[in-house]
Amino acid sequence: MKLVLAVVFGQAISLAVCFIDVIAKALNLHGSHFSAFLDFGGYAMLALIFLPAHYVRWSASPYDALKLPATDEGAGGEALGTADKFAGLKVLAVALTDAAAAYTATVAYQHNVSVASVALLNSFAIPCAMLLSYFMLGARYTARHGLGVSLALTGLVVVVVADVQKASDGKADPDSVYGDALTLLSAALYALSNVLSEKLVKSGSMSFFLAWLGVGGAILMGLQTGVFEPGLVIGAPWSVDAAVPLLYVAFTLLFAFVYAMCAKYLAMYDAVALNLSFLSTNVYGVVLGVLLFDEVFQWLSMIGFCFIVGGLTVYHWPARAPVAVDEQTA
Numbered sequence: 001m002k003l004v005l006a007v008v009f010g011q012a013i014s015l016a017v018c019f020i021d022v023i024a025k026a027l028n029l030h031g032s033h034f035s036a037f038l039d040f041g042g043y044a045m046l047a048l049i050f051l052p053a054h055y056v057r058w059s060a061s062p063y064d065a066l067k068l069p070a071t072d073e074g075a076g077g078e079a080l081g082t083a084d085k086f087a088g089l090k091v092l093a094v095a096l097t098d099a100a101a102a103y104t105a106t107v108a109y110q111h112n113v114s115v116a117s118v119a120l121l122n123s124f125a126i127p128c129a130m131l132l133s134y135f136m137l138g139a140r141y142t143a144r145h146g147l148g149v150s151l152a153l154t155g156l157v158v159v160v161v162a163d164v165q166k167a168s169d170g171k172a173d174p175d176s177v178y179g180d181a182l183t184l185l186s187a188a189l190y191a192l193s194n195v196l197s198e199k200l201v202k203s204g205s206m207s208f209f210l211a212w213l214g215v216g217g218a219i220l221m222g223l224q225t226g227v228f229e230p231g232l233v234i235g236a237p238w239s240v241d242a243a244v245p246l247l248y249v250a251f252t253l254l255f256a257f258v259y260a261m262c263a264k265y266l267a268m269y270d271a272v273a274l275n276l277s278f279l280s281t282n283v284y285g286v287v288l289g290v291l292l293f294d295e296v297f298q299w300l301s302m303i304g305f306c307f308i309v310g311g312l313t314v315y316h317w318p319a320r321a322p323v324a325v326d327e328q329t330a
Helices: 002-029 036-058 087-109 115-122 125-137 143-166 175-201 206-228 230-235 243-268 271-293 299-316 325-329
Strands: 068-071 079-084
Touching: 002 243, 002 271, 002 299, 036 087, 036 206, 036 243, 087 175, 087 206, 125 143, 125 175, 125 271, 143 271, 143 299, 175 206, 175 243, 175 271, 206 230, 206 243, 243 271, 271 299
Parallel strands: none
Antiparallel strands: 068 079
């Protein structure tokens, strides 16, 4: 049952991420071409939901709300009352890394990078997460974990092949090389963000982490919006097209939901498993593209999906996260 929960939970998050991408695409089709302002709304919603929740649950004063209750249970356990005075700075560092990854990915799309290339290059986050977890969290991996990762990456390659077959123009664009480099950088930053997030949610209050991730992300994306996108925000058809404000609100709510679920997943499992789960986002994108945007369905995508789910099953079997060094020597 735990194995099934691990796989299904990860796929639910992956599907939600796909819906976020669909909403962003729909906003673009409706004449709203901002990106930082989208993320600003999502981070702000995260802060609005979890900052009051953290304050009410753990603190008697606004100053106490800035402290991270320590736990002795791990994996999102209950607080005992002591606090890490640097906790806020740690979460803000995660927010900075996450925001930088999101911005880098957005810029990459502006340099003629194909969806297939992005899917393949984003898989770079998996070895990055494994390497960072090895050094930062003391995680140790077995041959089973390696086999699971290999199966999932094989599935991703199948999905990419399906996308390439669907493409009508195979000409290379020199500008895409720069976009590919940015995509690799974004993947590495996301891996770092996920590993740091895993460390924090397994050692403290999840409501604190989500609240101050939202605050930090909203500040950073708000500044970015003010510098780069004021014209795009003002010029969006807010009153002319009623779908734009509704889509924007839907994006912010789903953004907050996904980040909350990711934090819970990281508390229960690990960053590598989360990145593996995200590989199937492209498969769900194919299905939603057929249903919503009249795109051509590729059966190879379903074969790739089977490989990805199979890899996740092998990775989680017997539903235990990679063992840390201190656990091995205990």
